[in-house]
Amino acid sequence: MYPQFTLRRLSLALALSASLACTNAQAGFFDNSFFGPEESARLTEWSKNPANAMRWGDWDMLRLEASQQGAAPSAQPVQLTPDQVAAAMRNIQIATFKEVNKLFSEAEVRRFAPAIAIGLSRATANQELVFITTGEHMWSGLIAPSVANAGRVFFADGRLNFLLGQTHMDYLGDANHGTRKPPKFDYGSRKSAAKGVEILGVTEGEAKLVRTDWIAVAVPTAAAASAAQQAVGQGTVNPAPAAVVPAPAANAPAVTAPSPAADATTDQFYRKQESRLRSLKRMRDEGLITDAEFQQKRAEIFKDL
Template sequence: MKVLAGLPVLCAVAALAAAPHRTNWELKEFTWVKLVPAEGGAAPSQHPVALDAEALRRNLRALRFEEGALFEAKEVDQLVKPLLEAFAVADPGEDLVLLSTGRRGGGFLNPAFGVTARLFVEGGKVQMIVRDARLDFVDRFRVRGDKPEFTYGSRTDAGKAAITGEGLASRRADWVEFPAVPYAAPAPVLPGFQGAAEPRAAPAEGPEARLRALKRLRDENLITEDEYQKKRQEILKSL
């Protein structure tokens, strides 16, 4: 589970569990993650689950369709947090649905397209069914107000998207799965123990080393003779 607002992960999970059951994470216009009742007849999913953020990010970035990457890297970074939070509070009878819309791969004049998908955890793996890889609706909505009824992928009704990804398994052309890597909390640091990567305090310098360093400062005219003599006497008195 990802750290939320600087809180340790376990505190963040506890805060989510104590809060009212959230079902909607709207990131911007036509970009959201929602919790919805699972499709009729679906087996209970393995929710709630705390997933590893980096593993989820890596697998989403690996997704491809006929025209290239399904999501841009910055788009994935935006989606990871709400997906983690939704998985952490989802009930076994709920699915996650995703709509992500953007002008991928170009500037302001590029047309905007949407990606729609359904996600859930089953068999120890994240299941992702993509309905639309590039849904073209934004311009029509801007001009005529035509807002589509979004569909998000179905266990029983195959969509037209063909999704692949290096190292990812496929159940169907539109359905990929990847390991539901659990969040692993950092090992607690025992009192008095320093890990290998933790810098250690430098040993205190002895009086001889301090006197030599003081003389070098004087010889290089970095301190005056008076300052040198005064500090020298302080060091000698500490012997």
């Protein structure tokens, strides 16, 4: 379920790692300063016309557009802080085959939370944000697989709504598999649930699971969200499952009763594992990783089977 690894992917990872290592937290567009002044300037410019996509790299994107036909009006514009949006994003958990994972990585949260806050402050009752986010969700480092989420976000009934069309999609593997055509992203639909998407709930706070692909998260107060953000930065957060729509804890056993959608993707799962093994072998043969690293990652892949 995770992508093949390419030389271009490795080069981009090296460049990104070097860039992040040199970045200092500075005053930005928002007081809590998620990033430096250059990104703040980009967000300021984007806020003038959020119908034009805000982009990060080749894939990550956020854009304001008209709501889908027949959608009920949303409670927008709304003034939320990046901390409030971030707290909602980092609590969502999904099922990915046999595992329970966070929907968004911390890097995705920090990248998108300020932009979502801006977009919702500019949106009308008949608009919503569509997004593509990419992040690493299995391990970290240069050979970590990157997967994508695609969906919609809007504010209604005091809750931040995330409607997903795809979660942890092997977008690089799909792009490089045979045709090398760009992957097709699905933002989800109000009319019917997306196949293969299984949102479990939140790790803390309160949320309403509208459908398996749609969750409405109660927005915490700005003070509580800011405290949670600070605790995450210090590595002290170990949230307990919520009483409403709880997700299994991080150390919960593997899902024992997969949904019909998961059953339907069994063949795809094993095909992706084969692809991962072949990619690792190629990287070792080309001297991109050591034999020890190859054996370690190979063992991790077999644990998934």
